[in-house]
Amino acid sequence: MTVIVLSGPVGAGKSSLTAILSKYLGTKPFYESVDDNPVLPLFYKDPLKYTYLLQLFFLNTRFHSIKKALSDDNNVLDRSIYEDSLFFHMNADIGRANDLEVQTYEELLENMMKELERMPKRHPDLLVHINVSYETMIRRIQKRGRSYEQLSFDPTLEDYYKRMLRYYEKWYDDYDYSPKMMIDGDHYDFMASESDRTEVLDQITQKLKQVGKLPKNWQAGEIARKAIEIGQ
Numbered sequence: 001m002t003v004i005v006l007s008g009p010v011g012a013g014k015s016s017l018t019a020i021l022s023k024y025l026g027t028k029p030f031y032e033s034v035d036d037n038p039v040l041p042l043f044y045k046d047p048l049k050y051t052y053l054l055q056l057f058f059l060n061t062r063f064h065s066i067k068k069a070l071s072d073d074n075n076v077l078d079r080s081i082y083e084d085s086l087f088f089h090m091n092a093d094i095g096r097a098n099d100l101e102v103q104t105y106e107e108l109l110e111n112m113m114k115e116l117e118r119m120p121k122r123h124p125d126l127l128v129h130i131n132v133s134y135e136t137m138i139r140r141i142q143k144r145g146r147s148y149e150q151l152s153f154d155p156t157l158e159d160y161y162k163r164m165l166r167y168y169e170k171w172y173d174d175y176d177y178s179p180k181m182m183i184d185g186d187h188y189d190f191m192a193s194e195s196d197r198t199e200v201l202d203q204i205t206q207k208l209k210q211v212g213k214l215p216k217n218w219q220a221g222e223i224a225r226k227a228i229e230i231g232q
C-alpha cells in the first residue's frame with residue numbers, strides 16, 4: 001500500500017499527473033481544493049486582506065486530505081500539507097501577514113504535524129516533485145486559463161511566480177519526510193505525448209521499486225495501459 005504526494009509550483013502539472021498516476025497504479029486521487037475554494041479568487045483580488053484566511057482554508061483541507069490518505073493508505077495526493085508553510089512564509093515575507101499571524105500559524109501547523117505523527121502511517125512513501133522553469137509555468141497557467149492567475153489580471157504576479165520558483169528550490173532540497181524524486185516538467189509533455197507519459201511513469205515506478213513501495217502485486221495491466229494510452 002502506497003501514499004504518493006505530488007509537489008510543484010502553480011501550473012507544474014500536479015493535478016494532471018495525479019490523475020494519470022492514480023489510474024496507472026490503481027490507487028485513489030486526492031485533489032487540491034481549487035474550483036470549490038471560495039477564498040482563492042478573493043485572495044488574488046486582494047492578497048493583503050485574504051492571505052491569512054486562504055492559508056487557513058488550505059491548511060484545513062490539506063490536513064483533512066493527508067489524514068484520510070495516510071489511513072486509507074493507497075493514494076496519490078495533488079499537493080499536500082508539506083507545501084503549506086512554503087506558501088504562507090512566501091506571502092508573509094512580502095508583507096502579507098503580520099508577526100502574530102505568523103506565530104499563530106506556526107503553532108497551529110506544528111500541532112497538526114504532531115497529530116500526523118500518531119497516524120498508523122506517519123508520512124507518505126514518496127514525494128514526486130515536478131520542476132518547471134518560469135516560461136513553462138506561465139505557458140501552462142495560460143493554457144489552463146484561470147483568469148485570476150494570469151499576468152494580465154495582475155502584472156505583479158510575475159514577481160510572485162518567480163519568487164515561488166526560488167522558494168520551491170530550497171523547499172525541495174530541505175524536504176525529508178520521505179524519499180523524493182524530481183520530474184523534469186519542462187522536458188516531458190506527459191499530457192500530449194504517449195512516449196513522454198510512459199517515460200515519466202517508468203521513472204516513478206522504478207523509484208517506488210527502489211524504495212520498496214510499489215503497490216503489492218502491481219503490474220501494468222489493462223487499466224494501467226489505458227492510463228498511458230489516453231492520458232487519464
Ligand SMILES: Nc1ncnc2c1ncn2[C@@H]1O[C@H](COP(=O)(O)OP(=O)(O)O)[C@@H](O)[C@H]1O
Binds near residue numbers: 008010011015
Ligand atoms: N507535462 C506537461 N506537458 C504539457 N502540458 C501540461 C503538462 N502538465 C500539465 N500540463 C497542462 O498545464 C496546465 C496546468 O496543469 P495542472 O495539472 O492543472 O497543474 P497544477 O495542478 O500543477 O497547477 C493544464 O492545462 C495541463 O493540461
Ligand SMILES: Nc1nc2c(ncn2[C@H]2C[C@H](O)[C@@H](COP(=O)(O)O)O2)c(=O)[nH]1
Binds near residue numbers: 034087
Ligand atoms: N496563498 C496560497 N495560495 C495557494 C496555496 N496553495 C495553492 N495556492 C494557489 C495557487 C494557485 O493559484 C491555486 C491552485 O494551485 P495549483 O498549484 O494546484 O494550480 O491555489 C497556498 O497554500 N497559499
